[in-house]
Amino acid sequence: MKLVDIFTDMNPILRILLVIVLAVAAHFTVKAIRRFSQYLLTMKVDSKATSEEILTRRYPKLATIITIFVSAVTFIIYFVAIGMILREFKISLTTYFASATVIGLAVGFGLQGFVQDVVIGLTLIFSDALTIGEMVKLGDEIGKVDSIGLRFTVLLNLHGQRIIIPNRNIATISQFRGGCIRAYVDIQLPPEIDDKEMQQAIQAIGDGMYDQHRSIILAAPEFFGIKAVKDGPWRYLRIKFKLWPGQIKIIEETFKERVVQVLKKFYADYAAWMITVTYKVE
Numbered sequence: 001m002k003l004v005d006i007f008t009d010m011n012p013i014l015r016i017l018l019v020i021v022l023a024v025a026a027h028f029t030v031k032a033i034r035r036f037s038q039y040l041l042t043m044k045v046d047s048k049a050t051s052e053e054i055l056t057r058r059y060p061k062l063a064t065i066i067t068i069f070v071s072a073v074t075f076i077i078y079f080v081a082i083g084m085i086l087r088e089f090k091i092s093l094t095t096y097f098a099s100a101t102v103i104g105l106a107v108g109f110g111l112q113g114f115v116q117d118v119v120i121g122l123t124l125i126f127s128d129a130l131t132i133g134e135m136v137k138l139g140d141e142i143g144k145v146d147s148i149g150l151r152f153t154v155l156l157n158l159h160g161q162r163i164i165i166p167n168r169n170i171a172t173i174s175q176f177r178g179g180c181i182r183a184y185v186d187i188q189l190p191p192e193i194d195d196k197e198m199q200q201a202i203q204a205i206g207d208g209m210y211d212q213h214r215s216i217i218l219a220a221p222e223f224f225g226i227k228a229v230k231d232g233p234w235r236y237l238r239i240k241f242k243l244w245p246g247q248i249k250i251i252e253e254t255f256k257e258r259v260v261q262v263l264k265k266f267y268a269d270y271a272a273w274m275i276t277v278t279y280k281v282e
Helices: 003-009 012-042 060-088 093-110 112-126 195-212 249-264
Strands: 135-138 141-148 152-156 162-166 173-176 181-189 222-228 235-243 275-281
Touching (some): 012 060, 112 141, 112 152, 135 152, 141 162, 181 195, 181 249, 195 249, 235 249
Antiparallel strands (some): 141 152, 152 162, 181 235, 222 235
């Protein structure tokens, strides 16, 4: 005997009770599925993993599949439960399915942005266009990828601030494979200046800036020594900085200005154009 026939033969009070039980059972079944999925998504990958090394971050593709599966099962449970409840109120299931289709189309048109977010999010995850922990530029925002979701991609900028970007706003992706950019600074040194004294003074400036701006200058500056220039008495000192992408002002303005001020004490005509900077991606 079908479940619908059993409901039909029962008195109204029992039928109402069964409807309530059905609704409650559907609700708690969904809650149990969601809680279990949340446990899976936030579980540690292994016993030695830190709080950040969870399934969602380590395996974003698997986390996405779990999320999609849970959403689909949730929809099916609620859809079937509502249909069975409406059946008890003498509403035709054919009418229910037809109205659900119309409503679904209307909602679909109203949620075009949401659909774009989901489609692009799936593309980002399954095409490996982004990787957790990778340094990237998305639009005007630069940071490390903290998470990739179906609706949003989250970056961590140099201040530790979480930048939440809707997936539909991601038009271009610039990747910094080494997590930084390199700035090669060539400082011309006049012949009248003592090499050792000048190198110590400039090195003190570079080391001081590293201590002061470690969120921007990612490693201690590397000094390559003083090199001679062909066909001339001038020499140059080369320094390499590793920088957070997009933060070249600290070299173009702050570092160059401090070096010029020191060199002017030894050579009055020293100018900023005597310092050149070349940038490369690590």
